[in-house]
Amino acid sequence: EAGRTAGGGAMLRVHFTAEDLLHVTFAPEPLPLVELGLALAAVQRTDAPAVFGRWRHRALRELPGRARPLFDLLRPDGDNPPFVEPYARTLDEGLADVAAAAGRLTGRELHRAAARAPGSASWLRALWDGDREAWTRLDGALRSAYEAVVAPHWPRIRQSFRADVAWRTRLLAAHGIRACMAGLHPRAGWDGTVFEVAAPPHHEARLGGRGLVLMPSSFWTGRPLLAGHPSGAHVLLYPALTPLPLVGPEPAEGPLDALLGRTRAAVLHLLVEQRTTTEVARALGISLPSVSEHTRTLRAAGLITTERDGKAVLHSATALGVDLLHSGR
Incomplete structure (x- = not known):
């Protein structure tokens, strides 16, 4: 069914029942x-x-x-x-x-x-x-x-897929389904038992007790996509935390590099101390737009926070981000 929110904004809205919340799984492999x-x-x-x-x-x-x-x-x-x-x-x-x-x-x-x-x-x-x-x-x-x-x-696609599933499975176990799914997109959140992503086009769906399969993609960059599955469940396709261009051609040196990619992992390391976008770019020798892309994804995953101080944009790791750094070591 399709419609509009009370404020008139277009968004994805997925209605969960109590049974659906108990039947959120991850796809076993990329297809x-x-x-x-x-x-x-x-x-x-x-x-x-x-x-x-x-x-x-x-x-x-x-x-x-x-x-x-x-x-x-x-x-x-x-x-x-x-x-x-x-x-x-x-x-x-x-x-x-x-x-x-x-x-x-x-x-x-x-x-x-x-x-x-x-x-x-x-x-x-x-x-x-x-x-x-x-x-x-x-x-x-x-x-x-x-x-x-x-x-x-294909090996890099599988690496991105497996790292994302491993991270979100851990997040699900430690913090629950709401935190796990809220990190799928910068504009994702929950309204009761309704998962919402405030981005067009508008689409509203009810899972009806059939459950949901989460499937990351290292290619996709847009709003999560909801599709049907032959089993009767729904599939939510979403951007993997590490997109294909950031997955190194060689095996990752550690779990953090596998999950985030080396550059994005380095950004998170730097943000244990609060830094501006310019400071991060200068420290890593990358462009300001590149830093903005990395911080946007890290923020969406709940790993950093961003605030403004006049014209400066300040980033710092969250408790979840610091926890990830410690577990990555």
């Missing part, structure tokens, strides 16, 4: 075609430029021409047709699930996909009509895009 869909959405986004800017330019250069039609299906808001992002554990299983969707797609789904496509919708209509050539083209586009954008980075 190839889900990550591909979010990766292609991320390529088209313009937010978080300090972290994702170079990665986006490189990914666009490396993306084969035969994969470009996917931009008609996989849009930057991440609200993609579910049949292109099946919850399959391997690429081959996922592609088989995509192929099996032929003949089940509705006219309403076609209308929505065509309205969102930046290019010609003719090949989308051919897909919905069951045209064999169009489905072969889709299979080839997914394979080539996966090999270019996702496959080379």
